[in-house]
Amino acid sequence: MSTRARLTRTDWLLAGFHALAEAGPVALKAEPMARRLGTTKGSFYWHFADVPDFHRQMLALWAEGALGHIPALLADQPTPVARLRRLGQVVAGDGHPVLGDLAVEPAIRAWARGDDKVAQVLSGVDAARIDHIQQLLTEVEITNPEMARIIYAAHVGMQDLAARDGRDNAGPMGSLVDLVLALR
Structure with missing residues (x-):
């Protein structure tokens, strides 16, 4: 059984900035971000209330x-x-x-x-x-x-x-x- 480090809020935000720089704001949704980080949307929603909250925190x-x-x-x-x-x-x-x-x-x-x-x-x-x-x-x-x-x-x-x-x-x-x- 492999143990993977839990993603932090900062991990998500930094990944968001990379996604924004590479693909634009269309990539700043829970599903594409989770795929990008190799995790589930549940991890996203653990750190952010919703996608607009994620955007607010990034900004x-x-x-x-x-x-x-x-x-x-x-x-x-x-x-x-x-x-x-x-x-x-x-x-x-x-x-x-x-x-x-x-x-x-x-x-x-x-x-x-x-x-x-x-x-x-x-x-x-x-x-x-x-x-x-x-x-x-x-x-x-x-x-x-x-x-x-x-x-x-x-x-x-x-x-x-x-x-x-x-x-x-x-x-x-x-x-x-x-x-x-x-x-x-």
């Missing part, structure tokens, strides 16, 4: 990681310019504290186009990120709010490109930040 985990880790990564930078440059490096690498380098954000953006609840979560994350960029720009005396949106839009577009072509965005994002800083 909460993603949003928390998408926002929460950046201030800590910038805290050791001695000047506003250094913090802005470091932010460019962070968003170019875009490692999520739980998901690592899994390119899930383009998949979440695609999911949001067809799901209002996902779109609301994404909108909140986007607004918070743009506000954070604007705060950093204000610290370096760049007060045009369009600059924060331009930097963020470049980040979103670069993520999408990198998800398809695998190229590193550190150089282009660094160049954009330097260009914006030259406007002071």
Whole structure:
């Protein structure tokens, strides 16, 4: 008789992110997820009330990681310019504290186009990120709010490109930040 380790809530959520990145939101149902993990739907329902609860928990985990880790990564930078440059490096690498380098954000953006609840979560994350960029720009005396949106839009577009072509965005994002800083 073989004993298999019980799947945790986190195992299910991580599998959900992999399924989302590979096959889109259609794969985020109990049956396909159970097949993917080689288990039964009962395990899914042990951890989640229903599929919408699973989706809510996935989005909460993603949003928390998408926002929460950046201030800590910038805290050791001695000047506003250094913090802005470091932010460019962070968003170019875009490692999520739980998901690592899994390119899930383009998949979440695609999911949001067809799901209002996902779109609301994404909108909140986007607004918070743009506000954070604007705060950093204000610290370096760049007060045009369009600059924060331009930097963020470049980040979103670069993520999408990198998800398809695998190229590193550190150089282009660094160049954009330097260009914006030259406007002071």
